[in-house]
Amino acid sequence: MGNLLGSWRFKEPSTVEECDSTWGSDSESDEPPAEDDSGISDSFSPADSEHRAAGDPEDTSPQLQDSPESVPKMKRSFYAARDLYKYRHSYPNYRKSRQPNEYRNLRFYLNKIPLVPDGIYIEEILTKWRGDYDKLEHNHTYIQWLFPLREQGLNFYAHELTQDEIKEFQSTREAKRRFLAAYSLMLDFYGIKLLDKSGNVARAPNWQDRFQHLNESQHNYLRITRILKSLGELGYEAFKAPLVRLFLEESLCNNTLPNMQHSVLEYFVYTIRLPATRRRLLRYARKHYRPAHAFLWGPPPKRRGGAGGGVGAGSSGIRAPAPTPEQQRRGDESPASPSASSGIIVSSHDAVMCQDPAGGGLGPNMVGLELMMAGARGERNEYNEIVPL
Structure with missing residues (x-):
């Protein structure tokens, strides 16, 4: 038995559906039907293959603008879904760092060693680089040191977290x-300001130039x-x-960041580990x-009336058997059951005014941003928040 357990390895998911637990059984009962029940792909697209070869975790597929009849269907990226699944589950196949564990990320943040290869200390970056947007844009070696992960970045001199x-780090x-x-x-580089110790953010005074x-x-x-991944890793x-x-x-309502x-x-939402928070977003x-x-x-979409229900984005991908003629006849004779929907629990803190492209008017669109108050395993950070691991 010991040999069997010792040789066990985590089996990686093989489809987008297996990677995405956002719409689990705990949320399906109160969700309205989706507008579309297609578009999930279990295989790589050509764009995914290019990103994989380049070591690029991001996908920049074009946004659809026309009717469904006139444009090709987009697909969820399996590469992105799998990458973020591994992150949310704390890298289940994680191997030890390729380098000795010398706490180099922590020592860098204690201003004891510089980043490599540039030889710059953290205090210099924090005091002299703020507002130097050209330097922040064109230097590509600092980001892996400022926001370390348990995975390798483009700077091979940077060390993975353990x-x-x-x-x-969390206790220092x-x-x-x-x-x-x-x-x-x-955040300032991106035209955003950090408002408080709870992580709330807003547009900075220079937001127009920075958003452009x-x-x-x-x-x-x-x-x-x-950055989002590193926030989760470090508490x-x-x-x-x-x-x-x-x-x-900004990207959907205000159209200030349409390319985002x-x-x-595909990426930012799925760095969030708590499914309930992903659902709200x-x-x-x-x-x-x-x-x-x-x-x-x-x-x-909800399954209606038992057999033959459709499968939609985020579902298991398993379809029920086709109904027999007798089952089909009974189904045709029974009245269609209305689908239920529920409201979104909101707070006044999260109320926003957003332009509705369909209606053309302004109206309150309120979404509650849930604090991280769940998780079988968790620790309190310095702001007394429960952070699921």
Whole structure:
């Protein structure tokens, strides 16, 4: 028995549906039908293959704009879904770092060693780089040091995090203080300001110029994905939802970041580990996504009347057997059951005014950003929030 357990390895998911637990059984009972029940693909697209070869975790598929009859169907990226599944589940096949565990990320944040290969210390970055947008844009070696992960980035001199280092980092006040300063530095680069110690964010005074740059400089979407992942690794899981929510509003409602729409839905949302929080964000996104039929991220439509129910985005992909003629006849004679829908629990803090492309008017669209108050395993960060691991 010992040999069998010792040789067991985690089996990686092989479909998008297996990677995505957002619309699980706990949420299917209160969801209205989706506008579209297709678009999920179990296989790689040519674009996915190119990103895999380049080592690029981001996907920039074009946004659909026309009717469903006149445009090809988009697909969810299996590469993205699998990458973020591994992240949310703490890298189930994680192997030890290729380098000795010297706590180099923590020592960098304690200002004891510089980043490699540039030889720059963290304090210099935090004090002299703020507002130097050209440097932040064109230097590609610092981001892996500022936002470390348990996976390799493009800077092979940077070290991957380990579980022991993560625990030590989270218990070191000086490192956490500088980490939040680094987060604020990058938010300013993107035209966003950090409002408080709960992670709430808003537009910065220079948001117009910075959003225009962010909309055009799409390699920054890779950086944002990494930043979100690192927030979760180092104890700031609750900081993700406010930032993702802002990006959804700007890209879908305000049209200030239209090129970000696909990345925020395919990547940013799925860095969030708590399914309930992902559901709230995706409900908000589905309400404002245009064209509505092209929304691929759920929820799946309800099954109606038993056998023969449809399978939608995020469902298991298993279809019920085709009904017999007698079952079909009985089904045709029975009245259609209306589908139920439920309201979204909201708070006044989360109320926003958003342009409705369909109605043309302004109306309140309220979405609750749930605090991280669940998780079988969790720790409290310095702001007394329960952070699921």
